Amino acid sequence: MREDVALDLEAAGLDPLHDRVIEVGAVAFTPERVLDKLERLVGPGRSVPEAVLRVTGIKPAELRG
DSSP states (O other): OOOEEEEEEEESSSOTTTOOEEEEEEEEEOSSOEEEEEEEEOOOSSOOOHHHHHHHOOOGGGGOO
């Protein structure tokens, strides 16, 4: 049976040379069902623009640690 994985990355902006990933998501699935899910927030080591926080719904405190 076929199994696939979909990946999603949220970044702190649109510039791949300067903006960092702040969230990683993945879903493993078959045509019939979801097999597993992963969601991890990643501290970028710098502040994230307010516009990005509004769009993603991520709060600055969630990115610390």
